[in-house]
Amino acid sequence: MPADLHEPRALAEVDERxxxxxxxxxxxxxxxxxxxxxxxxxxxxxxxxxxxxxLGNSPWTVFAAGVGEQTGMKVGTATIVVSFGVLLLWIPxxxxxxxxxxxxxxxIGLAIDATTAVVDTPGxxxxxxxxxxxxxxxxGVGSGLYINAALGRGPRDxxxxxxxxxxxIPIAGVRAGIExxxxxxxxxxxxxxxxxxxxxxxxxxxxxALALRxxxxxxxxxx
Numbered sequence: 541m542p543a544d545l546h547e548p549r550a551l552a553e554v555d556e557r558x559x560x561x562x563x564x565x566x567x568x569x570x571x572x573x574x575x576x577x578x579x580x581x582x583x584x585x586x587x588x589x590x591x592x593x594x595l596g597n598s599p600w601t602v603f604a605a606g607v608g609e610q611t612g613m614k615v616g617t618a619t620i621v622v623s624f625g626v627l628l629l630w631i632p633x634x635x636x637x638x639x640x641x642x643x644x645x646x647x648i649g650l651a652i653d654a655t656t657a658v659v660d661t662p663g664x665x666x667x668x669x670x671x672x673x674x675x676x677x678x679x680g681v682g683s684g685l686y687i688n689a690a691l692g693r694g695p696r697d698x699x700x701x702x703x704x705x706x707x708x709i710p711i712a713g714v715r716a717g718i719e720x721x722x723x724x725x726x727x728x729x730x731x732x733x734x735x736x737x738x739x740x741x742x743x744x745x746x747x748x749a750l751a752l753r754x755x756x757x758x759x760x761x762x763x
Contacts, residue, residue, distance in 0.1 A: 638692020
């Protein structure tokens with residue numbers, strides 16, 4: 541892996557791309573919309589593979605799983621509920637949603653539930669590690685497609701950039717504070733954290749940064 545794709549440099553690069561996204565975007569060309577929906581579905585599939593691996597989820601999915609444990613909702617359904625809950629926090633931050641924001645809130649959760657419904661946790665530890673690492677890679681690819689679609693920030697990204705813009709706290713500090721908070725809350729609620737959570741924290745930044753460099757970066761503007 542190139543030196544400039546190591547954490548935290550890669551994560552800072554990803555945060556800069558997210559911050560540069562238009563605050564909103566409702567007009568989409570077919571190419572943008574396709575890129576957005578495919579990217580979000582791939583992202584959700586990757587997140588689901590971490591859930592299936594049972595080695596520890598990403599911080600926000602630890603929280604969603606914890607909510608699911610307390611309410612009886614599936615992880616993907618809980619993810620959708622959490623996403624719209626996060627959007628309520630956009631109101632005092634004066635963040636404006638875009639088409640990509642709403643799609644993000646819905647599609648990722650649908651993909652998680654669809655994938656967990658058809659893929660079982662393997663008995664082999666090696667296979668579970670493969671699922672975990674493959675899931676992180678898919679999250680990277682999906683994120684690259686969704687960000688490059690340029691149709692607005694996702695609910696969690698908008699919360700991060702909104703707090704950054706209103707408080708002046710460095711975006712890396714805001715991200716860390718939010719993710720640690722939801723991780724702790726998720727564990728308290730019964731969500732699963734573990735080696736997969738650590739691997740996600742270390743590898744997702746480079747995975748997304750690499751995807752942003754490799755995947756097409758100029759969406760076709762809607763006419």
